[in-house]
Amino acid sequence: xxxxxxxxxxxxxxxxxxxxxxxxxxxxxxxxxxxxxxxxxxxxxxxxxxxxxxxxxxxxxxxxxxxxxxxxxxxxxxxxxxxxxxxxxxxxxxxxxxxxxxxxxxxxxxxxxxxxxxxxxxxxxxxxxxxxxxxxxxxxxxxxxxxxxxxxxxxxxxxxxxxxxxxxxxxxxxxxxxxxxxxxxxxxxxxxxxxxxxxxxxxxxxxxxxxxxxxxxxxxxxxxxxxxxxxxxxxxxxxxxxxxxxxxxxxxxxxxx
Numbered sequence: 001x002x003x004x005x006x007x008x009x010x011x012x013x014x015x016x017x018x019x020x021x022x023x024x025x026x027x028x029x030x031x032x033x034x035x036x037x038x039x040x041x042x043x044x045x046x047x048x049x050x051x052x053x054x055x056x057x058x059x060x061x062x063x064x065x066x067x068x069x070x071x072x073x074x075x076x077x078x079x080x081x082x083x084x085x086x087x088x089x090x091x092x093x094x095x096x097x098x099x100x101x102x103x104x105x106x107x108x109x110x111x112x113x114x115x116x117x118x119x120x121x122x123x124x125x126x127x128x129x130x131x132x133x134x135x136x137x138x139x140x141x142x143x144x145x146x147x148x149x150x151x152x153x154x155x156x157x158x159x160x161x162x163x164x165x166x167x168x169x170x171x172x173x174x175x176x177x178x179x180x181x182x183x184x185x186x187x188x189x190x191x192x193x194x195x196x197x198x199x200x201x202x203x204x205x206x207x208x209x210x211x212x213x214x215x216x217x218x219x220x221x222x223x224x225x226x227x228x229x230x231x232x233x234x235x236x237x238x239x240x241x242x243x244x245x246x247x248x249x250x251x252x253x254x255x256x257x
Contacts, residue, residue, distance in 0.1 A: 001035040001203050002100070002112040003028040005223065006083040006184050008191045009215015009243040014046060015074035016213070018084045021223035026071070029064040029086045034204045034221050040086040043099040044070065047108035048082035049188040055106060059099040080215075080243075081188055085110040097139040102147045104136050107155065109185040111143035112203045112220060115170055116177035118142040125149060125169060146170075146183065155185075159192055160238050160251045173198055184218055191241040193218050195233050206230035207239060207246050215243055 005025040007017045018025045023033075029040050044067070045059035056077070060067055064086050085100035100110035115121070125145055126134060133148045146166060153165040173179045178199035185192050195202035208217040208230050217223060218241055222230040233239050237250045 001032075001037060001040075001220075002088050002110075003032055003035065003040050003086045003220040004083070004110055004112055004182070004184050004205070005217060005219040006186070006191050006193075006241075007079075007215055007217050008081050008186075008241050009211065010213055011051075011078045011080045012213055012215065013075055014048060014077050014079060014082055014084070015071070017082070017217055017219075017223065018046065018074045019071055023221060023223050023225035025084050025086060025219070025223075026064055028221055032221065035088075037088050040064075040088040042087040042094045043096070044084070044086045045099045045101050045110075046070075046074070046082060046084040047101040047103055047186075048077060048079035049186075050079070053106070053188050055103055055108060055188065057101065057103050057108075059096050059101075061094050061096055061099065081186060081191070083108050083110055083184055083186060083191075095139065098141045098144075100143060102139075102144050104133070104148070104151060107147075107151065107185060107187055109143075109147040109150070109183065111146055111184075112182045113180035113197075115142040115146075115173065115179055115181075117171075117173045118145070121169075121171060128152070128169065146181070147185070150185070156187070160249060163194060163238065164251055167196065175199060182220065189242070191218055193233055193239040193241065194237065195235045197235065202235050205233040205239075207233060207241055216241055216246065 041063035044064040153162040182203040
C-alpha cells in the first residue's frame with residue numbers, strides 16, 4: 001500500500017512534513033507501520049500550491065529515500081498547501097506518469113488502495129469520461145482513473161456527490177478481493193480526504209490537531225508516531241481540512257459487495 005502526507009496552513013518548507021518529523025513520509029517509505037508492506041519504493045511525488053494559486057508538481061520513479069533532489073526541493077520550497085505521496089504499485093507499471101499526485105485544472109489528487117476488478121471496468125470508465133478528461137489521461141493506473149472520474153462527476157461543485165457517483169460507477173468487486181480506497185485531494189484552498197472499503201477496513205488516514213506552526217496535516221500514519229495525537233478518519237465520510245480546522249460529513253449510498 002502507498003503512503004500519503006498532506007498539509008494546509010501557514011506557508012512552511014515541504015520538509016517539515018515530508019522529511020523532518022520522526023515518522024515523516026520519507027521515513028514511512030522504508031518503515032511504514034500501518035500497511036501490509038513496510039517499504040514503499042515504486043516512486044514518489046509532491047504537488048504544491050504557490051501564493052498565486054499556481055500548482056507545482058515533482059514526480060519520479062526512484063524510491064523516495066534514493067533521490068537527493070527530493071530532500072533539496074523539500075528544503076527550499078515553501079507552500080501553504082501541498083500533497084506528497086510514496087508509491088507501492090498495485091496497478092500500472094513503475095513509470096513517472098503513474099506516480100502520484102495527479103493534477104488537472106488546479107486540482108491535485110493521490111490515492112492508496114486498489115480496485116481489484118479494474119481491468120474489467122477500465123474500458124467502460126474511460127468511455128464515460130468527457131473528451132477533455134479522456135485526453136488528460138496519461139498513465140495506466142486505477143488511481144488516475146478515479147481522479148478523472150471524480151472531476152467528471154462534479155468534484156469542483158459537490159465533492160460528496162462526486163464521490164458517491166464515482167463509487168457507483170466502480171461498482172462491486174468480488175467478495176474475496178474488496179475495493180479499498182483512501183484518497184486525498186485539493187483545489188488549493190481545502191484539503192479533502194475519504195476512506196472506503198467494500199468489505200472490512202479501508203487503508204488508514206489520520207488528521208492532525210493544530211501543529212506547532214498553526215497548520216494541520218492529513219497522513220496515512222501519524223507523522224509524530226503517536227496515533228492518539230491524531231484523529232482517524234471514519235470510513236465513508238468526507239473530511240474537509242483547512243488551517244482553521246476539519247469537519248467530517250457522512251455520505252450514504254456507497255457501494256457494498
